[in-house]
Amino acid sequence: MNQEIISTPITQRNLVAYLRSPIAIRERCQELFAMVLEGNSSYFTCNLDRLGKVADYVIDVMHAEYPDLHIPFHSRWRHFEAGGIERLKDFDRALAHLKPTEKAVAKLDLAILSILLDAGAGSSWVYYEESTGSSFKRSEGLAIASLHMFCQGSFSSDRHQIYCVDARKLQALGESELATGFQVSSENYLVGFSGRLKLLQKLGRVLLSKPEMFGATNPRPGNLVHYLSSKVKNNKLAAASILEALLEGFSDIWPGRLQFDGVNLGDVWSHRSIEDDGFVPFHKLSQWLTYSLLEPLQELGWEITGLDDLTGLPEYRNGGLCIDLGLIEVKRPNVLRSPHPVSSEVIVEWRALTVVMLDRIAAKIREKLDMTSQELPLVKILQGGTWLAGRKIASELRTGGIPPIQIESDGTVF
Template identity: 65%
Template sequence: MNDLITYLRSPVAIRSRCGQLFQNAVAGNSRYFDCDLAPLSHAADYVIDVIRSEYPNLQIPFHSRWRHMTAGGITRLEQLDSLLAELSPHEKAIAKFDLAIISVLLDAGAGSNWYYYEPVTNLGFKRSEGLAVASFQMFCQGAFSSDKTSKMRVDAQKLQDFILSDLVQGFQIRPDNPLVGVTGRLQLLQKLGKVLTALPEYFGENPRPGNLVNYLVGKVNNNQLEAATVFDAVLSSLSEIWSGRQSIAGVNLGDVWRHPDVADDGFVPFHKLSQWLTYSLLEPLQELGIEITGLDQLTGLPEYRNGGLCIDLELLRPKHSDILHTPHSVESPVIVEWRALTVMLLDEIAACVREKLSMSTEELPLVKILQGGTWTAGRKIAAEKRADGVPPIQILSDGTVF
C-alpha cells in the first residue's frame, strides 16, 4: 500500500495513468471523447502566436502564481520586495513561500460572477487574477498572521482561528458578488493550520508554511534541487488538507480520482494544485541561488483553460452533446477523462511548439509553454467562442480542485 501511495504521488504515475486513457481515445475507444491529432500543428501555431504576442523575445517566465500578482500591469512583486527589504534572503524566501502557498490554495476557480476591487489601484479583477490580488492584499495587511507586529507572514494559529467572515471580508463576497466554494476554501485554510502544527519536520516548531524552505534547502546537493523533490515535499506535507478525496490505508491521496477504463485499481492522479504550487515555489528558491533541475518531469496542469483549449482547437471532440450542456462533478468520469487527455495533449502540443521554434526542452520547458502559452491561449479562444469566456465544459467546483 505504501508503494502504491508513493507511486500515485509521482509524475510518472500521472503520465502513465493518463496515458492509458489517451491511447484508448486515440484508438477511438473512449466513452466520452474523440481524440484527433490531425489539428496538432494548427494548435501549436495558435499557441505560438499567443506566445509571440505575450513574449516577443521568447523570454518566458515560469507559469506560476507570481504572474497573476502582476495583474493590470501593477508592480506588486516590487512592492512585496520593498516590504520585505529588512529581511535576510532566507527569511524573504520563507515569507514568499508563505504567500505563494496560501495564494495557490485559495486559487481553485472563482466562478464567472465574482470580481475583486483593489482600492489602492482602483482596478477590478476576475477569476485567477482576482483571487491572486485579493490574497496578496490580505497577506500584506496581515490577514494570515496572529502576530500584529509581524504582518507579512502566515502562521498556523491564525489559520486555525480563521472564520467565514475573514474570508467574506478579504474576498469582498456579497450577495451580488458571489464566490464559488467559499466553505471549501475556509475548511482548507483551517486544515492547513492543523497540518502545519502536526508536521514540525516540514513546517518548524513555530509553524509557518514558509518554513518548508528550510526542509528543501536541506535537500540541495551541489547547489541543485530537482523540481520533483519540491513536488514530493508539497504532496507529502499537505496531503491531509484535502476533503472528500480517495484514500488508501487511511492516507488521503489528494487530487486522485477513479475511471472505469484504467487498469488495476482505476486510480488516475493529477495533483493539479500541488504542481501549480510547486511551479510557484521554484522562483523563491532560485532567488536563493539554487539551480532547479528536471523541470519537465512535472506535467501540464489539467484545468479548464488548458482542457478548454484542447476542445476549442478540436483536438478533443465530445461524443455526446450533454457533455457540453450539463454541469459535471469533479469526480465524474467525463471530467476525469477530459483532464487525463489534457495532460497528454499538453505534452504533444509542447513537443510540436518546440519543433516549430527550433528550441530544446532545456530552452523551452513545459512550465514556460504553459505560461506563454497554453493557459493564455485557452482563455483567449474561450473569449472568442463564448460569452464571458467560460470554458466549453462546465464543472461543479467545490473550491479546492481547479
C-alpha cells in the first residue's frame, strides 16, 4: 500500500460510502497522526525512532512462529486450530458431502458467526474443551466454543442441516443456550456476554431484512457467497469489495452507534480534531471478518486482489505492541490507570495511531527482510506478526497479559 494519502474533498463523495472504505480509514487516521506529531494531542506522542526496534521484535516473533516465513492469513481459521489440534480436518470431512458453493456457504456461516462473537473476553473467562482436556482463553477460547456449538447445530433451526446459521434460530437464541455453549457462569465471567447475545439476535433480524444479500427463505449469513459472485470479474474479487459487502449487509446489527442520514455507521467514532463531520472509521471486526473470508472464497477458485488496500486491525494487541515498545508514548500516567469507553477520544486516538503505525511497521519489516508487499502482505504480517508480538510483550510486562490501556467493552467492538 502506498503510504501517501491523497485526499479528495469530502463534498465530492457520498459520506456513508466513503466512511465504509479503507481509504477513509487511512485518511482519517492520518489526520489524527498528524495532530499527534504536531504536539496537539492531550494523550499521546509518537517516537518514530523506535520503528526499527519494533520491526526487529516482530521479525523475531515471526521467525520463531514461522521459521520459513510461509505465513498464513491472519484469520479466524488460525484460532480454530489453537493448541496445535487439527480441528479443521474433522470439519472439512464433515462438509465433504457438500458441493463447493454449499461448502463455502457453510464456512462463511461459521466465520461470520464466530467473529461476531470475538470481542474481548476479559482475562478471567476460560473455555474447557472436553474432547482434548485442554483449556483456552480469549480469542482462541471464543473460536473453539463457537466451532463446537456450530458443529452441534446450535445455530440452525433445521436438524437435518446442522452446519448452518440461519435467521430463524438466531432470533430465537436464548441466554441459557449461549451461556451453556460458552460455559459462562458466575464463576466463569465472559465480558460483554449480553451484548454478544443481542448482537446475534439482531443479526437474525437483519438477515431477514436483506433478502437480496442473504436469501429470501430463512436467510443465512453465508449466502453472501452468492451476492459476492456477482462482484467477481475474470475470476478476480477485490478485497475491498468483500469489506464493502460486509459493511452494507451487517451495518444495522451494531448497537448504539453514530448515524448519518439514518444509516448506522458501525465502528465509526467522533473526534473533535477531524474537520467537517468529525468521523473516524475503523471497521475492525468487519476487516477481521474480511480477512477470515479469504480462504473459503479462494477455495472456490477466486483470486482475491488488493489485499493491502485493507488496513491493519486497530485492536488492543496491535495497539498494545506500539505502546509497550515505545512507538506510541502516553503523555499522562492516568491514561493507564482506569478503563476508557470505546467512544472516548483517548481510545479513538490510540486506534488511529495503531492503523498508521501498522502500515509503517509492515513497510519496515519488508525492507529488513527484502520482501515485497506481494510476498508479505499486511494480512500475513498481522498473523506472523504484530498480533502475536503484542500478546507476547503484554504477557512479559503485565500479569495476565492485559493490554496497557484498559477498555470498557460491550462485547461488540474488540
